[in-house]
Amino acid sequence: MSEKVIQLTDATFDEVVNSSAEPVVVDFWAEWCGPCKAIAPILEEIAEERDDVKIAKVNVDNNPLTAQRFGVLSIPTMLVFKGGEVDKKVVGARPKAALLRELDL
């Protein structure tokens, strides 16, 4: 796994997301989700390629509060945060090009 992908928890979420100068893509995922596995390598690629965004992940099994707080009812869900606010939301796996387009990155 790319070292550039940030692992967030219920405890660290606000601090990391709110203090980021760059937009943060947060991927809500879990071990038991097939489509989550399919998009994981795409997000890692983006993390390696791009310095102007941060890629972070929330394991919903271990961090149910954060998932609940943002109304996540389906995974994978990807939220883009700008200045601590939700700017874009994509639900479901996508090919890389479509993901970048829909996340407006």
Next chain:
Amino acid sequence: MPDVRDVVIIGSGPAGLTAAIYTARAALEPLVLEGEPSSTSDQPGGQLMLTTDVENFPGFPEGIMGPELMMNFRAQAERFGATIDTVKASKVDFSERPFKVWVGDPDTSEPTHLANSVIVATGAKALMLDLPNEQRLLGHGVSTCATCDGFFFRDQEIVVVGGGDSAMEEANFLTRFAKKVTVLHRREELRASQIMQDRAFANERIEFRWNAQVVDVLGDVSVEGIVIEDTVTGEREEMATSGLFVAIGHQPNTEILRGQIDLKENGYVVTQAPSSATSVEGVFACGDVQDDYYRQAITAAGSGCTAAIDAERWLEAQEDGESA
């Protein structure tokens, strides 16, 4: 123009990857166009990517997770030299040989791949109810993937639509989380196999509502309820629910095959059973794209083997013909 390959396989479920294992071992250097990530079953690995425990695939006495099984299939195909591209075939031209296959923009004049034989294993995808609000609330209480989303409905009352094996499997799975699962079926009896029916009837958290179909989904930001129509009396009523899981059957992924090979009225590919030959010589089909009856992972894998051997023998016969 690209080089001509011996075998291009379109699709990467049990059928496509079994065909890849066999043709790779036959030194045909297959190229697998495995599809693109999505949250429908039309994705690399196919329908098993959206399941949890697979209990009826021989060789795994304790069962195996669907995505893990498909990772194993893929690794096995790669081990013997299959090339696997994470792209989706967008167009095919089977009117002359070598056959042409496009990836990406289908309007480019030059095809992406040329192949002496093609194995079609594009599978089938889950049908939706086709209601406007269903699409709007997809991922916000409407789900096509119980294994992905069931977790979010802990202690809630939810609805599964459908009467077949996949509906029973989803309903049973969802009772791990939900307080109550109501199965809505438009008839008075289930299509599901006996063992799946027995399991569902024995589950205290599952209730059945017969002769009912969903005609609308309610809710602003997430699902709050549905409108049900009685299929006998036509009466409508609202029912409160926070989750709607749709499992009403499948349709074959044959959009790119229309006009290229013979399809049945229901869209499935016509093969010349027991062979995997289609109406075009050199094009073979396997798995759910040509199976509207058995639709099992193991029958798909078996037919993938059939298609690989059919393709191998057909290619050999072509070479013999050329050298004669």
